[in-house]
Amino acid sequence: MLNKQTKVHFIAVGGAVMHNLALALSKKGFLVTGSDDEIYEPAKTRLANAGILPAENGWFPEKITADLDAIILGMHAKKDNPELAKAIELGLKVYSFPEYVYEQTKNKQRVVIAGSHGKTSITSIILHVLAYYNRNFDYLVGAQIEGFDLMVKLTEDAPIVIIEGDEYLSSAIEMKSKFLFYHPHIMLLSGVAWDHFNVFPTFDKYVGAFEELADGMDKAGVIVFDETDDIVKVIGEKDRADIVKVPYAAHPYLVDNGKVFLKTKNGNVELKIFGEHNMKNLMGAKHILERLGITEEQFYEAIQTFKGASKRLETLGQNANTHIYRDFAHAPSKVGATTQATKELYGARKLVACYELHTFSSLNKDFLPQYDQKLQDADVAVVFYSPHTLKMKNMPEISEEEIVKYFGRSDLKVITDSEGLRKFLGEINWFQTNLLLMSSGTFGGTDLNTLSAEILALPVEETFPEIETAPKSKKWGGLLGNLKGKLKKDK
Template sequence: MINSTKKVHFIAVGGAVMHNLALALHQKGYQVSGSDDEIYEPAKSRLEKVGILPKEFGWFPDKINAELDAIILGMHARKDNPELLRALELGLKVYSFPEYVYEQSVQKQRVVIAGSHGKTSITSIILHVLAYHKKNFDYLVGAQIEGFDLMVKLTEDALIIVIEGDEYLSSAIEMKSKFLFYHPHIVLISGIAWDHFNVFPTFDKYVNAFEELADGIDKGGVLLFDETDEILKVLGEKDRAGVEKMPYKKHPYEVKNGKVFLETPNGELQIELFGEHNMKNLQGAKLILDKLGITEEMFYEAIQTFKGAAKRLETLGSNSNTHIYRDFAHAPSKVGATTNATKELYPNRKLVACYELHTFSSLNKEFLPHYDQKLADADLAIVFFSPHTLEMKKMPALDKEEIKAYFGREDLLVFTEAKELEGFLKSQNWGQSNLLLMSSGTFGGMDFVKFAEEILSLPVS
């Protein structure tokens, strides 16, 4: 291995991927330290368990010294961070986490999964199938997956690394998309739908990031893309010297009585995944796995036991009348696809879909029109936002009537108080009705599991 780094310090160690990378390097035998101004669960307990949790929260320049082989800078840290300034003063090598992951995988075959939606699910499917067949591989994924202790694995001997490639910026001093630092051999782009309005102020700038990723594939590489996405098809069909183009679309499937069956050469095969978007995700993953030596038979054997990634159409609870789902959906395309998938699975049940406006983009009046008709498949559509969140983000106030217009539904219900929303949902008759909760937040502090239990215990008529 070219990289012989042994002492690494994390600035902003508490982030989801950052603390997982810290744990992965600790497992590898590195001496790891870190700082942050706040660290929440589960990162706090996980770092404490292995002795990496900072004794005090805050930034301490005296932690930075010439003995450190590398500094890994999280996106949460600003340009004027005292530890960063000290590292630059000493001339130490400062990496964003994608830069460092590349340094750790420079001699591996690098597979990057990108796209505005579906990248976590596709990456998760690939990891599950490889693990099922006991293949040796490294990875980086943006969610906790059943059967995997960490979201990051870096070893000396694995010849493959599968990376969920995020288009968001890398760090305060590397204002480029994370996925541009991985220099992949195989790239899959699942779709392009404008997101991260705060760092991509125009759709063209957003698309340009994905085009730069595709243009950076070396000769002999492979580009897979969803051919049903009109923007992506144009980008994917562009000629690139020595790069194989592999367009794909949804895997054939059928829904019967709330169950999903893949149509395979050997007949129907029941799986846990559902929704047209997930059938595209599954097909993309299948094609990549073929490139990694997984046959069609091996794929179908393994996919039967895949239950999905955490917070991606995750079942919170169910009974004979009601199924309650949670999803991380926040961008318009994700909200639309998730709502459609849930209704498709149970077309004869009433669907109550609740969506929280939580991110900078989703709370921005210039971006909100992109949510038009994204809750159209819900029988009862609800939007929640917190005025306090707007104040914290220093954004203009939102009006309930404005939100109804943005979503294109006069019958849209809009809540701004968490207790009021919970009370309304508990007052509903849940006979033959499903609930979908979509947010990258918590609906003002909702305990999802407990709330689902309370809904499922209500009498129905």
Template sequence: MSTNPQKVHFIAVGGAVMHNLALALAKKGYQVTGSDDEIYDPAKSRLENAGILPQNIGWDESKITDDLDAVILGMHARKDNPELLKAQEKGIKIYSFPEYVYEQSKEKQRIVIAGSHGKTSITSIILHVLKYYNRNFDYLVGAQIEGFDLMVKLTDDAPTIIIEGDEYLSSALEMKSKFLFYHPHIALFSGIAWDHFNVFPKFEDYVKAFEELAEGMPKAGAIVFDETDNMVDVICEKERADVAKLPYGAHPYEVKDGVSYLITEKGKVPLKIFGEHNMKNLHGAKKVLERLAITEDMFYEAIQTFSGAAKRLEKLGSNAHTQIYRDFAHAPSKVEATTKAGKELQPDRELIACYELHTYSSLNKDFLPHYADKLNAADKAAVFYSPHTLEIKKMPAISAEEIKKAFGREDIEVFTQKEELENYLKAQNWYESNLLLMSSGTFGGSDLNKLTEMVLALPTNKKEKAKPAAKKGSVLGKLFKKKS
């Protein structure tokens, strides 16, 4: 507990990381208040339990008082937010959350995990292993992890902080990537695949943010990077004075009877996670942990108990013939890697993959061709999107034919209502078949746990395995590849 507690106000306190940062500061002994124009569970319940849920929803400039030590501004808040304008008028120090996290960790060893994909999983692995050995550390991660109450921890005594470094913009006042504010001593680059089309309209702009992160590395720092990613390889192999380069690829592994095993000099190590991309993730995490005095033997012991971060290839349920997984995948590279992982786990089973177009990028007609062939590892594929979401985002309508052409599969089923998707799943024969649900949303408000129960309760009949349908790339997809 701080002897002289700071008084901090959050503008847009309901965000996933923002409310966790608010809870972390309250736990540290700070006086915390907040506002937002919408707060949903789990943030609502967690803030209420901590006694810091705003009494009223909406902005209230009377909360900006002279005794505030800091205002933390979320990306959700606009430049004309009345609370922000009042804080500026009063001359109160305003931080974006990454700026504030840096202020809280200036004296710590800072490790940042960056990349278009895998950063949550890699950060989660590092946290899991450090906790397994009772290390003292602070952290910021983008998902709930088993064994951790909060997604953010900030203390006065921890010597190290592990940060998931998001490349998205920081706030309405700081239109720079969040990870550029952390100034890491060790940075991991998991891969670069164009994302956040709304704020990085050009691929070059997106890549530039990662280049800036790499160029900002201090002497005696270290860059850990996926050497199989061409763009990362180009950025990270560049010579930088006194900065160590630590490349990695997928850790050697095999899959047997639905279980993945690491192949090591001392034998096979069973895992609870699967997929080639996760073998890369854990290998990258291992490289970072070696810099923190975690030996190979220590790593292999601890990794066996890691079950993954929430919504990252998370098993929702299973029975004798079917397994159902969900994943946060939304960018094309994530969709491809997750679908391949789902098929690789049990190749003899039919894989039905359902993907929701939910983000601004995924719903943008100019960006859609990036999804060419990304669902090809699935035996059957379905794409869901909500016309209402397009209306809210003020984007032009998309047709089923446009989606099929973009993905390069004429056999894709396209749905716009959750009931249509549920009926499709009810009509499938789930004998020796698995289901993969990929979305950063909820498939139009579907309760995925109830959906899982419904599928697992359906009767099944032994079936002849049909030959997989031809999945030829569309003309549009091929044209895009040539342009790239």
């Protein structure tokens, strides 16, 4: 007798991770249906290609029938969702996204990567190395990674699963951090820096979620943690019965004219990623992979081809004078680390760093002081925010003067519309100058690829503006002077 086909319905199927889980379960042979009040690209096309795109947007209680094996509720769906009400009325089992992932991975070795920053990059490194050696594994990651068609993979036979553990809430009826449902055998904690202000109104509550994750590990578990982060070190070093503690710091490295090399006992290993924060990410991933049977030599071979996760210090374009990067950075700690890394890579070039205040936390006046000095490594610092976004989020207005104060730079340029940003960037002399664009949004609807092409096509004047115009960056003055002298000698 054939096994009954598992039937699963998604409420809010259009979300980035939700639609990837729907695709993964469909690929596994489940009968998948879903609903949502709005579905955007690329989810729309991907669901359509798999034959599981809802016929129309909206909520339809008639889709909720007694023969469904599970309802998966996305964070986008509210408590009064009519499909949710019907599911509860019928007594159906309603799972949040992480609860259902756990149900599908109960018999696997679960590795969870958690932290305020770095978790997507660390998870991506682990996946890249395992795939390089054709290991059989399942995964859940928060970004699209080159070489992987989905952000979620769930199979019957993979012995391990690598999970990016998000601290954000699970669903409207399960107000717990997602990572608390995964019950890891091996856990990595990369850093704790206050984020998700709308969910964790105090720093103590935010830290408490990570402590609960670590305290909830079963005996014989392993905690890998960044010992250079003061909060993480306290959590990681806490005595827990039969838990192995593995601290790590940045892997030794060197930077040479835009190239980065790991320093190893067998010589230098060239990388395609850069920045001290990524050297920490890489070292944490290395420890996890050692636990999964990857040797040091194997790791160094595989890591050379890792290009980084999507929208994490991603190259938009470059020419002889200018390299343009984009990054998803939205929390203060990520802004600081990303700016520092980009400046370090090309220390002799000027750096123009543009950051968009886009999330609820970043636009909240009580949270904004967390950004103090986070753009200090940029020679020219720009903060972009849209007053329209504030209205849409029903938040109080913020003045340009307040933004300058919160970021701690008197020379900060504040821009509030996309045309103003394009005009400002278009007037810069991009000779030996790089651009870093940081946002989880689009700078007011700006096509960043088009903007990048426009900047790279601008004529440049071979002059060296005084570095003193950026008081936070005087340490780079000597390097710039050395470059100036070198170019004159070359002529």
